[in-house]
Amino acid sequence: MALKKQKFVYDFEKPVVELENKISEMKEYALSTGVELTDDIKRLERKAKQLRKEIYSNLTRWDRVKLARHPERPYSLDYIERMCSYFEELHGDRKFADDKAIVAGLAQIDDYSVVIVGQQKGRDTKAKLHRNFGMPNPEGYRKALRIMQLAEKFNKPIITLIDTPGAYPGIGAEERGQAEAIARNLFEMSHFTVPIINVVIGEGASGGALGIGVGDRILMMDNGWYSVISPEGCAAILWRDSGHAPDAAEAMKVAANDLKNLNIVDEIIQEPEGGAHQDADKAAEIVKKTIIKHLNELLKIPVEQRIEKRIEKFSKMGAWKEK
Amino acid sequence: MDWFKRKKNSLQPAQKKDMPDGLWIKCDSCAEIIYRKELEKKYYVCPKCDHHFRIGYETYIDILCDEGSFKEFNKNLLSDDPLEFKDSKRYSEKYKATVKKTGLNEAVITGSATVDKQPVIMAIMDFRFLGGSMGSVVGEKISRAADKALELKQPLIILSSSGGARMHEGILSLMQLAKTSAKLARLARHNVPYISILTNPTTGGTTASYAMLGDVHIAEPGALIGFAGPRVIKQTIGQDLPPGFQRSEFVLDHGFIDFIAHRHELKRRLSHVIQFFLHQNEAS
Ligand SMILES: [Zn+2]
Numbered sequence: 093m094a095l096k097k098q099k100f101v102y103d104f105e106k107p108v109v110e111l112e113n114k115i116s117e118m119k120e121y122a123l124s125t126g127v128e129l130t131d132d133i134k135r136l137e138r139k140a141k142q143l144r145k146e147i148y149s150n151l152t153r154w155d156r157v158k159l160a161r162h163p164e165r166p167y168s169l170d171y172i173e174r175m176c177s178y179f180e181e182l183h184g185d186r187k188f189a190d191d192k193a194i195v196a197g198l199a200q201i202d203d204y205s206v207v208i209v210g211q212q213k214g215r216d217t218k219a220k221l222h223r224n225f226g227m228p229n230p231e232g233y234r235k236a237l238r239i240m241q242l243a244e245k246f247n248k249p250i251i252t253l254i255d256t257p258g259a260y261p262g263i264g265a266e267e268r269g270q271a272e273a274i275a276r277n278l279f280e281m282s283h284f285t286v287p288i289i290n291v292v293i294g295e296g297a298s299g300g301a302l303g304i305g306v307g308d309r310i311l312m313m314d315n316g317w318y319s320v321i322s323p324e325g326c327a328a329i330l331w332r333d334s335g336h337a338p339d340a341a342e343a344m345k346v347a348a349n350d351l352k353n354l355n356i357v358d359e360i361i362q363e364p365e366g367g368a369h370q371d372a373d374k375a376a377e378i379v380k381k382t383i384i385k386h387l388n389e390l391l392k393i394p395v396e397q398r399i400e401k402r403i404e405k406f407s408k409m410g411a412w413k414e415k
Numbered sequence: 416m417d418w419f420k421r422k423k424n425s426l427q428p429a430q431k432k433d434m435p436d437g438l439w440i441k442c443d444s445c446a447e448i449i450y451r452k453e454l455e456k457k458y459y460v461c462p463k464c465d466h467h468f469r470i471g472y473e474t475y476i477d478i479l480c481d482e483g484s485f486k487e488f489n490k491n492l493l494s495d496d497p498l499e500f501k502d503s504k505r506y507s508e509k510y511k512a513t514v515k516k517t518g519l520n521e522a523v524i525t526g527s528a529t530v531d532k533q534p535v536i537m538a539i540m541d542f543r544f545l546g547g548s549m550g551s552v553v554g555e556k557i558s559r560a561a562d563k564a565l566e567l568k569q570p571l572i573i574l575s576s577s578g579g580a581r582m583h584e585g586i587l588s589l590m591q592l593a594k595t596s597a598k599l600a601r602l603a604r605h606n607v608p609y610i611s612i613l614t615n616p617t618t619g620g621t622t623a624s625y626a627m628l629g630d631v632h633i634a635e636p637g638a639l640i641g642f643a644g645p646r647v648i649k650q651t652i653g654q655d656l657p658p659g660f661q662r663s664e665f666v667l668d669h670g671f672i673d674f675i676a677h678r679h680e681l682k683r684r685l686s687h688v689i690q691f692f693l694h695q696n697e698a699s
Contacts, residue, residue, distance in 0.1 A: 261643030261651050266661055269671045271622035271642035275596060279628055282597035283604070298580075299592060299623040299642070306593045320580045320589040320620070325647075330502040330582060344585040345498050354497065356586050403597045407558060409590040410551030411497035414489075415520075 098369070100163045104155050108147055108366070111140045144366055151315075153347045154338035157323055159315035160294045161257075164369040166376065167226075168195055168210030168253040171293060174376030175383070176201055179208070182239055184231075188268065191232030193224045193260070194304070196239040201251075202384055207243035209236045209304050210253030210293075226295075227260035230273035233303045237277050240284065249287040249387055252304040258322060259300030274303040281306035282406070283399060287390035289383055291361070292316040292348075293368075298325075308402050309386045312357045313379070315367050317346040356409060359386075442466055444637075460678050467635050467678055469615055472524045472539040475574055479682050480528035480537065487526040489559055492552050494521070498585050506583040509545075519544045521552045522577065525560040527569075531686040533693065536564040538573040540621070547577035549621055550584040554591025557625060561598035564607055570689050571602060574612040575626040578644075579619015592624035599628045608692040610685065613640050613663070613672070627671065631688050634663040634672045635681070641666070 101109045115136050122129040151159070159165070172179050178200035184190040196209040213226035236252075243250045259270055281288060281304075288307030296305070296318030312318060319326075326344055327336035351357040361382050368375035390398065439448050444466035454461075458478055459468035476485045493510075500506040514520060522544040528537050538560045540547045557573065564571035580588040602609055611629030613622075615638035622642055626632075634640060641661035649656055659665050666672045676684045 259642065261648045263648065263652065263656065263660070266641050266643065266648070267669050269627070269669065272627040272671050274623040274642070275592075275625075275627040278593050278596035278624060279600045279603075282593070282600045298589060299620055302589055302592055303623075306597070319585050321582055326582050339502070343498065343500050343502060344582065346585065351586055354587060356590060403601065406590060406594045406597050409594055410554055410587050411495040411584070412492050412552045412555055413495045415491035415493055 098164065102158050104147060108140055108144045111136065111143060115140060148366065153341040156315050156347045157317045157341050159367050160317045162367060162369045165294055166368050166372040168212045168255060170372055171253060171376050171379055172199065172208055174373060175380040185234035185238055187234055188231045191229050191235055192222055193226050193228040194232035194236055196236055201380060204249065204387060206249045206251050207239055208251045209239060211256040213255060224260060226256045227258055228300060229260050229265045230268040230270050233273035233277050236304050237280060243286055244284045247286060251383060252290045254290060254292045254296050254301045254305055255294035256297055256300045257295050258297040259303065274299045277303045278306055282403060285395045285399065287387060287398065289386050291379060292318050297322050308390050308398060309358045310356060311359050311361055311382055312348045312351060313361045313368060314348045314363050316348055318351055319344045319346040458678050467637060469542055471543055472541040475539050479530060479685065481530065481532065484529040485526050487524060489525060489556050490520055492521065492556060494550055494552050497587055500583040513545055517543045522547045523553045523556050525556045530682065530689060533689050535570045535572055535689065536560050540574060540576045542576045545581060548579065548581035549577060549591050550581035550588045551591065554594050557595045558598045561602050565602050565605055568607055570608040570610065570692065572610050572612065573625055574614060575617040575621050576614045577617055577621035579621055592620050595625045596628060599625055610688060614638050618644055632672045633685065634675050635678060636663055636675050638663045
């Protein structure tokens with residue numbers, strides 16, 4: 093596996109990234125001087141692999157949150173361009189504006205024509221502002237709904253890619269009904285006749301994530317996080333200090349494994365070793381394969397049954413006891 | 416059309432205490448010192464400035480339901496602390512202490528009742544219970560209430576008073592938004608009326624699900640209604656918020672509330688909306 097040179101490195105990634113850098117230096121050195129280092133390189137590569145395995149099997153939930161926010165992590169459009177042989181982005185909610193924090197359009201994945209909707213973050217400062225840091229306004233949710241209704245009308249499955257630090261908390265967002273826009277999507281998505289697959293590819297913060305997150309299958313990448321509020325937000329309220337975000341991440345159980353255990357997530361999508369940011373092509377390939385598998389299963393279920401199952405799935409969510 | 420001429424319900428004083436003890440109460444809004452008995456008689460609306468005090472579910476039952484008609488459902492449903500959540504103290508202990516202190520089992524009370532003799536299914540949230548937060552039990556009780564409304568083809572009324580989803584149940588709280596919205600969508604498909612009443616405050620996940628999905632939205636005056644809390648918005652945008660921001664009147668102006676009803680008019684106006692939906696036109 094050819095690793096690209098990672099620019100942004102978290103502390104917990106450091107030992108392995110440093111070792112890998114050393115290996116590539118040795119390779120270059122060997123190549124330019126003709127000195128025989130093959131055995132040493134092989135030994136170090138084995139060591140790096142082992143180290144990576146150790147680090148990544150012992151990540152805390154907060155480490156996962158950081159990986160979900162890794163600045164080099166693939167975003168919705170990175171997946172779309174790798175998974176789809178055709179994608180035509182459609183713009184605007186036909187009411188107010190085109191929200192750049194949500195992308196949506198017509199797509200082809202293998203033999204399936206589908207509609208894809210996803211939150212979109214920006215890579216550099218300019219793109220981040222353009223995408224509003226992946227925080228949609230109401231018109232974003234309404235655009236998503238409009239294009240999902242196209243899918244419904246023309247009988248195309250819906251794929252949603254979830255990656256947002258939350259719905260935007262702004263004056264305009266409130267004036268234009270952020271809450272209503274999200275609620276409306278939950279209401280409509282619960283009853284679409286076409287199959288819906290939701291994939292948490294990065295951050296799943298609260299109602300802002302759920303606003304495109306109701307479906308027949310909820311898939312989640314193993315370094316994603318998904319909860320009712322961001323760890324920082326929870327810490328600021330319950331600990332009165334957002335510095336306690338790592339504690340909040342633990343307490344709220346925000347990792348993919350947790351959600352699988354709580355029967356929210358249907359399948360965890362294993363990322364390439366070291367995280368999706370190590371190899372976007374491979375990550376997209378795995379996501380695509382998983383989506384196709386679930387799509388095949390869903391298309392075999394009769395429509396009415398599929399809707400009933402979807403409602404049933406959400407009806408079961410929660411934990412209570414009767415005294 | 417005789418049902419439009421129905422008489423106003425005479426006010427009946429609430430018997431139970433929702434407010435701090437003491438003979439006199441100071442109005443949060445105009446600072447007027449009010450005799451408690453007088454405030455009770457006015458259903459906790461300030462006689463001087465019309466400020467609507469926050470009240471508990473039992474006062475809303477007195478206000479909205481015909482006397483003695485409310486029959487509670489699922490009162491023994493309790494949270495199971497699925498995450499074994501702990502901040503400075505355990506959620507399970509906080510929960511028990513809240514049950515003991517408030518005498519409530521959860522942040523919503525559901526049941527059947529009549530409103531001017533019309534049978535309805537009613538859910539009333541109560542802010543005293545962990546800020547009216549929505550966790551699994553709130554979601555489940557609302558869902559069962561919606562199922563009951565569908566089964567009996569009776570109008571559903573949900574009165575919200577809630578700071579949003581309950582953090583202590585993490586993702587399970589969030590999923591209650593989807594669950595309740597799905598139930599309401601099913602109700603809507605069967606043309607069973609659902610009326611949402613928004614009181615102070617209705618924010619976060621509660622607003623982003625059932626509170627904003629009514630056939631008709633009625634708000635009490637001056638209630639805080641929104642998605643994000645004002646403090647979060649102020650922090651994000653780094654500027655002061657306009658006066659009246661996210662209050663009922665503001666939300667009405669922006670098109671997300673159908674009308675604002677004074678607490679003394681709430682039953683009459685709710686009752687007429689129900690009658691309107693249930694009335695069958697016949698050729699004369
Ligand atoms: Zn007053």
